[in-house]
Amino acid sequence: MKRVCCSLLLLLVPLCLLTKPLMVFAFDPTQGFTNVPLTSSSYIYQKPYNVPLNERYSFKNGVHRFWVYANDKPFERGSNTQPRTEAQIKPDYTSGVWQFEGYAFVPHGTSGATIVQIHGAAHGNTTLLLRIYNGDMTYYDGEVIATGLYDKWFKVNLIHNVDEGRLMVYINDVKKFESHDEGPGDLYFKCGVYGASSGKSQYMESRWRDIKIYKK
Template sequence: MNSSFCYSVLLVLFLVSSFEPQPLCGADPTDGFTPVPLTDNNLQLQRPYNVPLQDRYSNKDGVRTLWVYSNDKPFKADSPTRPRTEIRIAGHDYSSGVWQFEGNAFVPKGTTGVAIAQILGAAEGATTMQLRMYNGDLKYYNSELVASNMYDKWFRVNIIHDVNGGKVTVFIDGVQKYVGKDKGKATMYFKCGVYTQDGSSNYMESRWKGIKLFKK
């Protein structure tokens, strides 16, 4: 066996060992889920009760823009809640199983102190989870960081609620960013838009497209 052949063999072995196999693509959060048909009737709008819908909401070319001001009225005259303009997924309330919300969101710079997505209903408290925007950072309520530098760009949001397992999982752009316990069984539903929180800006806006619902 000559030296040039041995060198060639060693070179090939070195090159092969230098490359680790990479997956072609990651699993999609919706894999294994069944789509739940949604119509406009399932996307109920909530906004300050004393203003016309068009003053807080628009739907143009599939992009739903929702905005609210910190001094707006609540969505009902007798409600003690804070100002909001939100889409409530109606007709698909749940109390068991595994459910998933998906939507593509855009939050303009300056919007802060606001929940842009929620699961309403819980055994302990009013909500199972909230995704809030604070100065460009997306957080679980006002604590755990979910994703940073999220202003002025579209990002895909997937929220999975395993009711029987007591678990909530959040994916941003297909990457798992948060896993935590829920707050107990209740009748629940998904929402997205803008709902005022502590330390909010005067004006709050989020845009949504491709809103979908899935279940197992």
């Protein structure tokens, strides 16, 4: 009888272990990278062409605030792109391993808006778009990367290994996504709000602080 009980316990213990949730470990994705100093001239702003910048962007107490409306004009006359208020962050890059880091805040109600991207590619205009739909973050209009992001600060790290053609996305120091890129090109990081072609809310806003660029 004792042998039977011991055998049952040995079988039950591994089953119990299997029912435990998987542990998620945070990791500093900037390890091994070198910080690239940024100045005010590192930021190039785009906004609806018919309004001044201060009607769609502010910078106060270290926080960049970007907002745009679904019926706003594009960034330049003659463009058929969606409305945006964004900052391009220099320098551009064409090779090597580069990383964007920043803390983002998206208020409740913003939907169908790209809040951060890697612009440039061998095929198409962009290498990476991260959009917010109803508080969740998606890769373009596809895979959901993170959920429940409304009304809180969250950390975003994008790593682009151009030489190996690899992308990695970290949210709050946890890797959430990895993919191949779209080939080399004249590449740079952008953040702000850029309306999707469909499904966008009437008002879109994102805020960013502690923006940094790293490279290897």
